[in-house]
Structures are given as C-alpha cells and as structure tokens.
Amino acid sequence: GQQVMQIPQYQHVQEGEDFTTYCNSSTTLSNIQWYKQRPGGHPVFLIQLVKSGEVKKQKRLTFQFGEAKKNSSLHITATQTTDVGTYFCAGNAGNNRKLIWGLGTSLGVNP
C-alpha cells in the first residue's frame, strides 16, 4: 500500500544548529503538507507544497518538494527551543482526500 517514510525518527540538536527532516513516498503525491505537533498538543498545519520542485520559506523554515513529487524536506536554520516538537509530513495521492501520514520526526533542542 501507499506509505510515507520519515527520517530521522528522533534528533537532538544544540540550540543554534540546523535541522533537516526528510519525507519519502512510495507513490507520487499530488501535494505534501507539513505539520508540527508540540508535546501534549495537536498537529498544527505549517505549509502545503503542490508543484514539482517547489521551495517555500517561512522565516527559518525551508520546505522543498522533489521534482518527482515523491519526496520532501523541511530544513530549520539556527534552531531555537521553541522549535521543539514532532514534525509530520502528509500527502494526498491523486484525488484521494485521505492524507497519508509519515511517522514524524521528533526534534529536541538543548539550550
């Protein structure tokens, strides 16, 4: 079946270091979404990418969608303690409204 893999599963960084999480799909996606879930919280929508090769930035966060629309990445520059949480990618395949979710990357930031 359709799967979305995320790596790494966990990462701890020192505050100020960069962080990247990668998302790979077994099938072509019509779009990719990224969510952040703080400990004890609920997923919060960050961004959606639709076009092949698309790159979007939100302050220190950079999101990329691969040319083949099967992979994506989220890069955080100069992490801060407020970046702590689990980052999930999720995508739609074709017109299926059911999002296929990755298992998430849990980010810890040491002050």
Added chain:
Amino acid sequence: GAGVSQSPRYKVAKRGQDVALRCDPISGHVSLFWYQQALGQGPEFLTYFQNEAQLDKSGLPSDRFFAERPEGSVSTLKIQRTQQEDSAVYLCASSLRRGLSYEQYFGPGTRLTVT
C-alpha cells in the same frame, strides 16, 4: 474565528463501557476527519465526512467504532464496549474544500483512557 473544538478533553472509561466523543468543526468546513493517535505515534486515519456523507470509513478498527455527522457540522465518534487497546488520543480535523487545498485544522483531541 473559532477553531475546531472537541469534548470531552479527557475521558476515563471502564472496559466494556460505551463512549461518545464530540467534534465541532470550523464553521463552513465541508470535510471532517477523525484520527486516532497513540502515544509517540502519528495520527492514524479513522474516517472522513464530506458534509453529512461518510465517504471513507476504512480506518475504523472494528465494528465497535461508529461515527456520524447527521447535519453536516457537528460529528460524534462512538466507541462501544471499550477495550484497553482503544486508549489513545482521538483527533478531529476539518478542512475547507478549495481545489487542491487539503490543509486540515485539528482540534485539541480527546484523550481516552480505558481501565
């Protein structure tokens, strides 16, 4: 405006009891989703509605799980004869249909503990 709300926020049920979890989506959002999230895991899809129609219920783990959205707004997820493995956070999300825009807005979840 108001976001997605869920009630109760916490529910403790004895094994075998029935529970009902409520979701109030963002006003005007056509699509509504239910997810189950175990500790340390990602959300697992349960079911979704477009207005009052339940278009996909492939994620419901057993026939003890039932969801409805009779008037196309508020939704209820019911679990009959709860089991310990049902303990999880149940998340509701809503989405405004807008072309390829599928972003979902999540409620705070209901944490269900079955003892």
